[in-house]
Amino acid sequence: CGNFRDNYLAKPNSTGRASAPLVDLAILDGAGKPVAQGERGEVGIRSICNFTEYYGRPDATAAAFTADRYFLTGDIGYLDEDGYLFIVDRKKDIIIRGGENISCQEVEAAIYEHPAVAEAAVFGLPDERFGEVPGAVVLPREGETLTTEALCEFLFAHVAAFKVPQRIWIVDSALPRLGTEKIDKVSIRTKYRALAAAEAVTA
Template identity: 80%
Template sequence: YLDEDGYLFIVDRKKDIIIRGGENISCQEVEAALYEHPAVAEAAVFGLADERFGEVPGAVVVPQDGETLTSDDLAAFLHQHIAAFKVPQRIWISEQPLPRLGTEKIDKVSLKATYRALA
């Protein structure tokens, strides 16, 4: 949308792409790598504003019941499976199920609003 000063704001992307310093990162690719970890029950990846790169990936992960995950463990795991520039800069661990839309898709708009405020 355009604000009253004529600035264009992109509030969502149909293709779930993060542009980090000119490099494209597929949220789906990073999510697929997170789901390869045996202790991950749910994962969502989205863009976070960054002064240097414009945007960087962030992730919210819900562990499987009875499992313990840390951000550092997940980052190390991801470094073995995807390119380093695709590894989320921030990984939050949530004990609550990720919010969902009526279609059962993860509500990334809600997640972005919640976790961007924490970044």
């Protein structure tokens, strides 16, 4: 995709339009079928530039492509009325709570609106009733005091109640980061899922 000059000024949050005729985009549902215009789904790319297969891994190759050879990117997005792609989240960062989809990025954005928050990471926690519920780790800004109760009260005014994290850890040190300087969501999710499981056992 490309988004340049006047197009970028008009839609700065968009990745742009597919570079026709070499690239074809589709927004697909869980069965690999196109969704209606403007609806969210997984971004699929079909191009002569796509790789053919994972070497020696036919199972991974089958999982990565639809029957009509769209490569499944793992990104969740939508195409607007002009064919511009907007990416809203990663598929693995979607929490499915009792059939309701929750975007980790949306909840993180709401947390960052709190003036006392410096860093935040949102992820799914296993839940017997709902399957998954949101959890969060939050680092307050230096010199600020933040409680889970105050943050939850703030979030209830900014997102739907079912999107408010059911467990929030307030930490006093910077969140771990990858070499790219992005917050390391994988290690955070692993660590705090284990903590939540341990708390459930001792409760």
